[in-house]
Amino acid sequence: MIRLHNVSLAYQQDVPALHNINLKIGKGEFVFLTGPSGAGKTTLLRLLYGALSPTRGEVLIDSQNISRMVPSQIPYLRRSIGVVFQDFKLLHSRTVFENVAITLEVLGWGRGDIGKKVMYTLKQMGIESKYNLMPQRLSGGEQQRVALARALVNDPKILLADEPTGSLDDANKNQILAIFKEANVRGTSVVVATHDRRLIEQGHKRLVVLNKGEIVEQVEKEAHNGEKAN
Amino acid sequence: MNRWKKKPITAKKPTRRPALSGDGFGGRGGYFFRRALTNIRQNVFVNVVTIGTITLALLIVSLFLLIFVNLENAAENWSQRVQVTAYFDKDIPAKDQSLLRGRIMALPGAQNVTYITHEEALKRFKVRLRGQETLLEGVRPETLPTSFEIALTRSHRDTEGVERFVAQLKKVPGITEVQYGEEWVRRFNSFLAVMRLLGGLLGAFLLVAVVFIVSNTIKLTIYARRDELEVMSLVGATRFFIKAPFLFEGVIQGAAGAAIALTLLFILYEGVLYNAGNFLAFTPAVSGLAFLPPEYLAALLLTGSLLGFIGSLSSLKRFIDA
Numbered sequence: 001m002i003r004l005h006n007v008s009l010a011y012q013q014d015v016p017a018l019h020n021i022n023l024k025i026g027k028g029e030f031v032f033l034t035g036p037s038g039a040g041k042t043t044l045l046r047l048l049y050g051a052l053s054p055t056r057g058e059v060l061i062d063s064q065n066i067s068r069m070v071p072s073q074i075p076y077l078r079r080s081i082g083v084v085f086q087d088f089k090l091l092h093s094r095t096v097f098e099n100v101a102i103t104l105e106v107l108g109w110g111r112g113d114i115g116k117k118v119m120y121t122l123k124q125m126g127i128e129s130k131y132n133l134m135p136q137r138l139s140g141g142e143q144q145r146v147a148l149a150r151a152l153v154n155d156p157k158i159l160l161a162d163e164p165t166g167s168l169d170d171a172n173k174n175q176i177l178a179i180f181k182e183a184n185v186r187g188t189s190v191v192v193a194t195h196d197r198r199l200i201e202q203g204h205k206r207l208v209v210l211n212k213g214e215i216v217e218q219v220e221k222e223a224h225n226g227e228k229a230n
Numbered sequence: 231m232n233r234w235k236k237k238p239i240t241a242k243k244p245t246r247r248p249a250l251s252g253d254g255f256g257g258r259g260g261y262f263f264r265r266a267l268t269n270i271r272q273n274v275f276v277n278v279v280t281i282g283t284i285t286l287a288l289l290i291v292s293l294f295l296l297i298f299v300n301l302e303n304a305a306e307n308w309s310q311r312v313q314v315t316a317y318f319d320k321d322i323p324a325k326d327q328s329l330l331r332g333r334i335m336a337l338p339g340a341q342n343v344t345y346i347t348h349e350e351a352l353k354r355f356k357v358r359l360r361g362q363e364t365l366l367e368g369v370r371p372e373t374l375p376t377s378f379e380i381a382l383t384r385s386h387r388d389t390e391g392v393e394r395f396v397a398q399l400k401k402v403p404g405i406t407e408v409q410y411g412e413e414w415v416r417r418f419n420s421f422l423a424v425m426r427l428l429g430g431l432l433g434a435f436l437l438v439a440v441v442f443i444v445s446n447t448i449k450l451t452i453y454a455r456r457d458e459l460e461v462m463s464l465v466g467a468t469r470f471f472i473k474a475p476f477l478f479e480g481v482i483q484g485a486a487g488a489a490i491a492l493t494l495l496f497i498l499y500e501g502v503l504y505n506a507g508n509f510l511a512f513t514p515a516v517s518g519l520a521f522l523p524p525e526y527l528a529a530l531l532l533t534g535s536l537l538g539f540i541g542s543l544s545s546l547k548r549f550i551d552a
Binding site for chain 1 (some may be wrong): 272
């Protein structure tokens with residue numbers, strides 16, 4: 001599903017943000033990317049949704065080499081990838097419903113179908129009663145669930161999350177993790193970049209540790225909770 | 231406890247293939263237009279600022295045009311006074327008159343020919359010497375020469391045109407003298423040239439300023455909504471899909487701004503000029519001031535829409551293609 005082969009990326013010459021990354025994430029896998037600030041977690045995610053191109057190496061999503069894609073092909077790639085961020089990136093001039101509907105409008109769905117699917121997804125997230133509110137009237141956890149609904153409403157193959165629980169309390173973190181797991185059970189590959197140890201421990205999933213732009217450690221889910229395998 | 235988890239999911243997951251609204255431009259065009267209207271409703275402040283700027287800018291342009299069009303009208307009226315007088319040393323019999331008239335009318339540039347008899351010439355002279363008519367006592371009509379007064383077509387009213395016509399006219403047998411007020415024609419044409427040059431320069435400056443102000447205002451308003459562009463791009467919208475509603479919005483803003491500007495101009499024209507007429511006797515009817523002709527109004531509406539479209543397009547290029 002996702003394959004990075006000898007990927008390096010430098011924002012400036014001589015300062016590599018990622019160096020010689022080799023990584024394989026299978027269909028339906030759940031991976032935590034972790035590491036200190038500046039380790040390259042966000043850069044790696046940005047590579048996966050085509051916001052950046054590697055300086056060297058290949059990034060393959062579903063056997064498509066996105067390092068060679070022309071800009072006009074990127075939108076079509078993103079339609080199978082859901083992305084969520086720490087700051088939610090919701091549109092404050094639109095209601096919860098409209099924020100989620102954007103994804104389906106882009107796909108060209110009819111209004112009737114959009115209504116049904118958006119309400120269904122909001123219900124899954126437990127925020128269907130807030131559909132007509134503006135995002136700024138919601139709590140942080142609710143806003144993140146709206147962002148998740150927007151990312152998941154079209155049943156993407158891949159869900160990428162960049163510090164999704166960075167600004168949330170423990171109760172909300174649990175809810176968000178449960179949503180990730182639910183999406184994963186339905187077949188979506190999930191990649192979560194976080195340095196939240198608690199979230200990783202509760203997740204019991206594969207762990208990839210980055211430091212200074214390199215993968216320094218990989219822990220399989222079987223070896224979690226103490227034992228580590230390189 | 232998680233309230234959201236406890237809630238049973240009753241809605242059924244839609245299973246049939248969703249209908250696509252994007253088949254053909256009609257579907258998407260309708261969507262983009264609706265989206266643009268919704269965006270205007272959801273971003274009232276930035277839209278009021280943009281429409282207000284376009285209104286003010288186009289009001290200035292249309293006021294300038296109103297003045298320019300009326301000056302051109304006045305110049306057109308004055309230019310009708312450019313005429314050539316051909317004098318004869320003797321009376322022309324009626325049958326020769328029509329022959330000569332035909333010859334003169336056949337010359338390129340002649341619009342209208344009027345025969346001035348001895349009596350008519352004296353009458354005009356008396357009018358010119360009003361108050362000093364005694365000077366003309368004893369002057370018999372025959373003393374004054376008969377003449378043809380020739381009005382020229384518009385294309386022959388400039389200095390070169392008049393001179394070309396006069397050279398041709400002098401070749402017509404029987405004409406002894408030709409007068410056309412060379413100095414006045416020259417001055418009038420210089421005045422027209424200066425007025426058009428100044429008008430053109432001022433108009434060009436105004437247009438550049440308007441384009442600059444409007445495109446920068448739109449740029450700022452789009453900058454304020456750059457998160458929208460980012461989110462659209464994240465969920466897989468193509469550049470065209472992101473741009474189209476903004477372009478529709480630009481056209482609507484431009485057309486609305488132009489329509490408001492023209493309405494204000496009309497109110498100004500009707501209100502100020504007609505009210506001024508009450509105490510200054512300066513009504514449009516008396517002064518001959520006209521409102522902008524329909525083709526100018528249509529052109530201004532089109533200019534407004536184009537301004538909005540081009541302003542949005544250039545601003546989006548900066549944010550999306552970067």
